[in-house]
Amino acid sequence: MKSSFPAGRRSPLTIQRTTPKIFLLVAPTFILLTILSLYFPFLWKSNGSAATPASSNDNYPLSSPDHQLRVEEKVGGGTSTASSAATASSSSRCDIFTGEWVPNPRAPYYTNKTCWAIHEHQNCMKYGRPDSEFMKWRWKPDGCDLPIFNPAQFLELVRGKSLAFVGDSVARNQMQSMICLLSRVEYPIDVSYTENERYKRWKYTTYNFTLASFWTPHLVKSKETDSDGPTHTGLFSLYLDELDEKWTDHIGGFDYLIISAGHWFFRPLVFHEDQRVVGCHYCLLPNVTDVPMFYGLRKALRTAFRAINSAKGYKGITYLRTYAPPHFENGMWNQGGNCVRTMPFRSNETTLEGSSLEAYMIQVEEFRRAEAEGRRRGLKYRLLDMTQAMLLRPDGHPSRYGHWPHENVTLYNDCVHWCLPGPIDTWSDFLLEMLKMEGRRSRKDKLVYSDRRLRSR
Numbered sequence: 065m066k067s068s069f070p071a072g073r074r075s076p077l078t079i080q081r082t083t084p085k086i087f088l089l090v091a092p093t094f095i096l097l098t099i100l101s102l103y104f105p106f107l108w109k110s111n112g113s114a115a116t117p118a119s120s121n122d123n124y125p126l127s128s129p130d131h132q133l134r135v136e137e138k139v140g141g142g143t144s145t146a147s148s149a150a151t152a153s154s155s156s157r158c159d160i161f162t163g164e165w166v167p168n169p170r171a172p173y174y175t176n177k178t179c180w181a182i183h184e185h186q187n188c189m190k191y192g193r194p195d196s197e198f199m200k201w202r203w204k205p206d207g208c209d210l211p212i213f214n215p216a217q218f219l220e221l222v223r224g225k226s227l228a229f230v231g232d233s234v235a236r237n238q239m240q241s242m243i244c245l246l247s248r249v250e251y252p253i254d255v256s257y258t259e260n261e262r263y264k265r266w267k268y269t270t271y272n273f274t275l276a277s278f279w280t281p282h283l284v285k286s287k288e289t290d291s292d293g294p295t296h297t298g299l300f301s302l303y304l305d306e307l308d309e310k311w312t313d314h315i316g317g318f319d320y321l322i323i324s325a326g327h328w329f330f331r332p333l334v335f336h337e338d339q340r341v342v343g344c345h346y347c348l349l350p351n352v353t354d355v356p357m358f359y360g361l362r363k364a365l366r367t368a369f370r371a372i373n374s375a376k377g378y379k380g381i382t383y384l385r386t387y388a389p390p391h392f393e394n395g396m397w398n399q400g401g402n403c404v405r406t407m408p409f410r411s412n413e414t415t416l417e418g419s420s421l422e423a424y425m426i427q428v429e430e431f432r433r434a435e436a437e438g439r440r441r442g443l444k445y446r447l448l449d450m451t452q453a454m455l456l457r458p459d460g461h462p463s464r465y466g467h468w469p470h471e472n473v474t475l476y477n478d479c480v481h482w483c484l485p486g487p488i489d490t491w492s493d494f495l496l497e498m499l500k501m502e503g504r505r506s507r508k509d510k511l512v513y514s515d516r517r518l519r520s521r
């Protein structure tokens with residue numbers, strides 16, 4: 065694996081005019097943990113679970129039907145809820161995306177020794193991260209439980225299917241986390257159709273399951289027009305109404321797409337629509353007016369969803385994985401900002417605001433739009449609503465442990481990506497839970513359908 069960063073070598077977070085200030089406010093309430101450096105090599109060994117195949121089920125409590133019904137509500141944006149509500153009877157309503165991180169001494173479920181898929185710059189233990197507590201949390205929704213990822217169960221559910229990650233290096237981060245979690249059952253073989261690392265394809269032969277990643281940091285057609293630019297981090301031209309065919313041409317047969325975007329829209333960008341320049345974000349070019357922050361993100365999402373809704377042969381389920389906020393404190397990424405915490409926040413200790421909130425809101429709004437449009441065409445959309453959970457994990461980033469101290473990488477302290485193992489592993493907990501929900505839905509659909517047929521006879 066080569067370059068670090070989506071950017072090639074520059075950070076996606078360029079103009080940090082809007083770095084959240086929230087963490088400064090809560091900073092004094094936190095005490096850093098003492099360093100565990102002597103300890104951590106043994107924690108993994110004694111923890112046994114890391115190398116144990118997922119044969120026994122007792123590690124994986126079955127989820128209760130109650131909260132899954134609620135998942136459907138939230139994720140389905142209110143569609144097809146009525147019928148499930150009918151079967152829910154006395155359900156305590158539970159939104160799996162709202163909750164707290166609670167200790168999980170059993171984690172992690174793999175290490176950099178058992179899993180080869182960890183990207184260099186997210187291999188935090190290799191680069192000397194002294195603490196390991198950040199691996200030992202699980203997400204606890206208010207009012208129900210979210211089961212820990214069960215790799216055997218997941219592979220069974222996706223047998224004969226295909227899943228693609230569409231986005232930037234955080235999408236790749238998620239895919240590698242999933243490969244590591246699944247590695248307790250099986251490793252995939254590389255069946256990529258190109259040498260280009262940005263378009264990987266993996267096959268789980270026992271399960272005939274295909275995993276793919278498509279690199280598209282802006283989701284739409286884009287071009288770097290200046291490698292320096294006003295902030296020395298490059299200047300990109302975005303063609304907001306034109307598809308990035310490197311992924312849109314290839315989604316046809318996929319059963320699941322996980323779309324994400326965000327970090328790259330902070331950089332200087334020139335927006336094109338209708339084949340002319342319509343504005344820019346901090347480009348400082350003469351005659352080009354600045355448009356509001358995230359104008360480009362909204363339009364790019366819209367175009368991406370339009371592509372999905374009209375893609376030939378695509379009948380899959382589209383997940384929008386919402387924005388995972390960065391956690392730079394005491395400065396922007398290029399001004400000495402860093403993320404040095406070793407504990408999660410509790411939900412009452414921080415709130416989503418500033419540009420992270422705006423990015424999230426835009427995503428949810430465009431998701432709703434796409435979902436309505438997709439419904440007319442029989443396509444399903446689900447929200448993989450990770451923002452709140454990840455907001456609470458300032459401790460999960462590589463910080464300076466994504467490279468050796470003498471290495472000159474542009475993102476000096478990485479507070480954007482996630483260490484592996486680490487909190488991003490939880491995204492698979494959510495995904496599996498949502499996939500299980502699909503099973504319930506389709507069984508129910510069949511029941512309703514056969515019921516109708518019986519009646520119509």
Ligand SMILES: *[C@@H]1O[C@H](CO)[C@@H](O)[C@H](O)[C@H]1NC(C)=O
Nearest residue numbers: 104105176177187189190191
């Ligand atoms: C894994 O992490 C350890 C530190 O815990 C480090 O010594 C080792 O080089 C790493 N191995 C790999 C393959 O990354």
Ligand SMILES: *[C@@H]1O[C@H](CO)[C@@H](O)[C@H](O)[C@H]1NC(C)=O
Nearest residue numbers: 223224225226272273274317
């Ligand atoms: C594997 O899955 C694909 C769909 O992803 C299907 O077309 C193919 O027939 C399957 N192959 C086998 C051997 O089951």
Ligand SMILES: *[C@@H]1O[C@H](CO)[C@@H](O)[C@H](O)[C@H]1NC(C)=O
Nearest residue numbers: 341347348349350351352353
């Ligand atoms: C900016 O606009 C002025 C007046 O319309 C024009 O003379 C000039 O060439 C433009 N500059 C650029 C860089 O397009």
Ligand SMILES: *[C@@H]1O[C@H](CO)[C@@H](O)[C@H](O)[C@H]1NC(C)=O
Nearest residue numbers: 090093409410411412413414
């Ligand atoms: C947050 O909630 C916890 C437990 O409910 C409480 O102990 C703590 O004082 C609260 N912190 C703040 C900043 O309100």
Ligand SMILES: *[C@@H]1O[C@H](CO)[C@@H](O)[C@H](O)[C@H]1NC(C)=O
Nearest residue numbers: 073074296470471472473474
């Ligand atoms: C790091 O790289 C940048 C640009 O690539 C260069 O300007 C800078 O001098 C380098 N710093 C060191 C310490 O090598």
